[in-house]
Amino acid sequence: xxxxxxxxxxxAAALAALLASGAAWSADPPPKPSVADVLKMSKPSDWxxxxxxxxxxxxxxxxxxxxxxxxxxxxxxxxxxxxxxxEHYFDGLAIIRSQDNWVVQWGEPxxxxxxxxxxxxxxxxxxxxxxxxxxxxxxxxxxxxDGYAPQVGHSDGFPVGxxxxxxxxxxxxxxxxxxxxxxxxADSGGGTSLYAVIGHAPRHxxxxxxxxxxxxxxxxxxxxxxxxxxPMGFYDKPEQYVPIKSxxxxxxxxxxxxxxxxxxxxxxPIYQAVIEAQRNRGGPWTKVPAGYIDLCNAPIPVRERK
Amino acid sequence: xxxxxxxxxxxAAALAALLASGAAWSADPPPKPSVADVLKMSKPSDWxxxxxxxxxxxxxxxxxxxxxxxxxxxxxxxxxxxxxxxEHYFDGLAIIRSQDNWVVQWGEPxxxxxxxxxxxxxxxxxxxxxxxxxxxxxxxxxxxxDGYAPQVGHSDGFPVGxxxxxxxxxxxxxxxxxxxxxxxxADSGGGTSLYAVIGHAPRHxxxxxxxxxxxxxxxxxxxxxxxxxxPMGFYDKPEQYVPIKSxxxxxxxxxxxxxxxxxxxxxxPIYQAVIEAQRNRGGPWTKVPAGYIDLCNAPIPVRERK
Numbered sequence: 001x002x003x004x005x006x007x008x009x010x011x012a013a014a015l016a017a018l019l020a021s022g023a024a025w026s027a028d029p030p031p032k033p034s035v036a037d038v039l040k041m042s043k044p045s046d047w048x049x050x051x052x053x054x055x056x057x058x059x060x061x062x063x064x065x066x067x068x069x070x071x072x073x074x075x076x077x078x079x080x081x082x083x084x085x086x087e088h089y090f091d092g093l094a095i096i097r098s099q100d101n102w103v104v105q106w107g108e109p110x111x112x113x114x115x116x117x118x119x120x121x122x123x124x125x126x127x128x129x130x131x132x133x134x135x136x137x138x139x140x141x142x143x144x145x146d147g148y149a150p151q152v153g154h155s156d157g158f159p160v161g162x163x164x165x166x167x168x169x170x171x172x173x174x175x176x177x178x179x180x181x182x183x184x185x186a187d188s189g190g191g192t193s194l195y196a197v198i199g200h201a202p203r204h205x206x207x208x209x210x211x212x213x214x215x216x217x218x219x220x221x222x223x224x225x226x227x228x229x230x231p232m233g234f235y236d237k238p239e240q241y242v243p244i245k246s247x248x249x250x251x252x253x254x255x256x257x258x259x260x261x262x263x264x265x266x267x268x269p270i271y272q273a274v275i276e277a278q279r280n281r282g283g284p285w286t287k288v289p290a291g292y293i294d295l296c297n298a299p300i301p302v303r304e305r306k
Numbered sequence: 307x308x309x310x311x312x313x314x315x316x317x318a319a320a321l322a323a324l325l326a327s328g329a330a331w332s333a334d335p336p337p338k339p340s341v342a343d344v345l346k347m348s349k350p351s352d353w354x355x356x357x358x359x360x361x362x363x364x365x366x367x368x369x370x371x372x373x374x375x376x377x378x379x380x381x382x383x384x385x386x387x388x389x390x391x392x393e394h395y396f397d398g399l400a401i402i403r404s405q406d407n408w409v410v411q412w413g414e415p416x417x418x419x420x421x422x423x424x425x426x427x428x429x430x431x432x433x434x435x436x437x438x439x440x441x442x443x444x445x446x447x448x449x450x451x452d453g454y455a456p457q458v459g460h461s462d463g464f465p466v467g468x469x470x471x472x473x474x475x476x477x478x479x480x481x482x483x484x485x486x487x488x489x490x491x492a493d494s495g496g497g498t499s500l501y502a503v504i505g506h507a508p509r510h511x512x513x514x515x516x517x518x519x520x521x522x523x524x525x526x527x528x529x530x531x532x533x534x535x536x537p538m539g540f541y542d543k544p545e546q547y548v549p550i551k552s553x554x555x556x557x558x559x560x561x562x563x564x565x566x567x568x569x570x571x572x573x574x575p576i577y578q579a580v581i582e583a584q585r586n587r588g589g590p591w592t593k594v595p596a597g598y599i600d601l602c603n604a605p606i607p608v609r610e611r612k
Contacts, residue, residue, distance in 0.1 A: 100525055100526040100529055101481050101482075101525065101529070129593070129594070144453050145453065146452065146453065146600070147450050147451065147452065147596075147598035147599075147600065148596060148598055148600070174506070175407050175505060175506045176407075184590040184591050186593055199481060199505070199506070199529075200480070200481045200505070200506050200507055200600075200602050200603060201506055201600075201603075202603065203596065203600065203603070204584070204587065204595075204596035204598075204599070204603065206594075206596070207593070207594040208591075208592055208593050208594055219406055219407065220406040220533040223406055223407070223505075223529070223530075223533075224529075224530045224531065224532060224533065225530065226530055227526040227529075227530065278510070281510065284490040285490050285514075286514055287435070287492055287513070287514050288435070288512075288513040288514055289510075290453075290454060290509065290510035290512070292453035292454055292510075293453075293510070294452070294453065294454070294506075294507075294509065296506050297506060297507075297508065297509070297510065
């Protein structure tokens with residue numbers, strides 16, 4: 001449905017000009033590169049490997065879902081979730097909810113008779129809805145704004161919101177973001193119930209839930225799960241549950257069995273070219289470039305290690 | 307994950323006050339109703355039945371997808387698609403693409419050897435990316451803004467953008483919106499290839515494609531289709547195609563076999579209460595009301611006929 005083509009030479013010149021200037025992309029020729037064009041020009045130093053100690057592998061019958069935790073934004077929850085994982089809390093539990101255009105959720109069913117015991121981890125933690133902006137040292141602000149946060153941008157590959165007035169920073173609920181389910185009490189979550197966004201970004205959840213990371217690979221394994229027919233998309237028949245074989249911390253998995261993924265450094269200059277290629281799409285297909293990008297339409301590129 | 311409760315009496319008082327004043331919702335008590343609370347208070351006159359002559363039923367193996375056409379925004383394409391449907395153009399064709407967080411697309415495979423002949427309909431039409439604002443007589447503007455259009459709001463239940471400077475109005479690419487696939491030539495589409503948005507709203511496609519309507523029922527049948535492993539999510543093996551048993555105009559289907567759905571009138575005062583219930587969520591779960599709503603987070607309610 002979308003195609004972009006550009007003369008390789010003109011593209012290289014255009015991209016070089018952009019990276020040199022660091023300025024906004026010219027609306028005139030030389031031709032604007034596509035995101036794919038920009039990625040082809042990236043250097044190895046533009047990418048970072050996932051940190052094995054903050055990467056989770058969730059193994060379900062259809063394959064592996066790779067989740068990168070964001071300890072900068074939810075330090076205690078990231079630590080607690082790794083503790084739960086390392087005591088095998090999730091192994092043998094299931095995905096229990098799939099609500100269309102909303103979330104897929106996993107953990108222990110609400111109606112379980114004897115709750116699975118927790119050994120070393122905590123059942124609940126104080127909410128980490130936001131952190132002090134000062135903690136977010138890698139924030140790169142988008143030039144575009146939205147109505148959900150005074151400032152939006154990226155930090156180490158995560159979509160984030162900032163409020164200079166309150167001094168808060170938080171992870172934004174974009175597609176693939178992973179959050180901590182809770183009850184009405186803000187401090188009633190701890191990581192035993194997690195969800196991933198599978199639809200249009202529910203940004204109104206920002207600052208109301210502790211967000212702990214994002215799915216960097218395997219979203220299609222979650223997004224296609226049959227929708228639950230119970231209230232809020234919960235599976236109302238246990239046979240509908242999607243079993244979780246295991247969730248492991250990548251660092252605990254033998255090197256040969258790891259997923260070797262790299263995330264584009266959102267603080268790298270080339271990422272500005274990626275954003276601009278999305279704000280004003282090049283190529284013969286686009287007739288009216290948007291001249292704008294919504295935070296959740298700017299996912300950070302992920303690739304297999306070269 | 308989200309719950310809201312309110313005392314019925316206080317709720318009725320609050321809602322009555324809102325509907326009387328027509329003003330923005332008070333941030334103070336009486337308690338704010340949830341969307342469900344507001345819907346319970348709606349009158350029959352707040353809803354309109356789908357127009358059978360502008361409603362399509364796409365029958366696939368898992369059930370029926372109901373699509374409401376928007377002739378105000380794409381008169382020629384709506385007419386042509388109905389002509390294609392009535393000459394059974396789609397019957398026996400298939401869903402040929404499912405790209406994660408993007409679109410599901412149906413029609414004739416690109417690599418088909420002998421294209422299916424078209425009898426009375428047109429193969430291609432002049433693009434209808436936008437229409438004159440004057441044609442959009444039912445536009446109700448959201449108080450909130452976004453970066454993709456100078457004005458956004460709803461018209462007869464469809465999400466739309468307006469540009470007072472250019473005098474244009476157009477349908478916005480929200481979840482469930484249906485558009486007309488095309489090649490690089492703006493006038494290369496006609497309705498033989500259609501798609502529905504299954505992910506985060508690709509609003510940068512606005513004004514670049516003719517959008518013809520929206521899926522009002524059956525999105526979960528499309529959103530869970532296995533993702534295609536070919537380029538851009540196309541199914542690369544014919545056995546992956548999801549057969550389309552038929553697409554029919556509701557008016558051509560016997561009354562007893564029709565889906566009897568009603569859409570909330572987006573011009574009805576109560577819809578302002580629905581929007582406000584979404585902008586500032588009530589109930590004990592929400593700690594920080596957003597005070598804003600993105601156009602594509604404000605889907606118009608649809609219900610079975612009472």
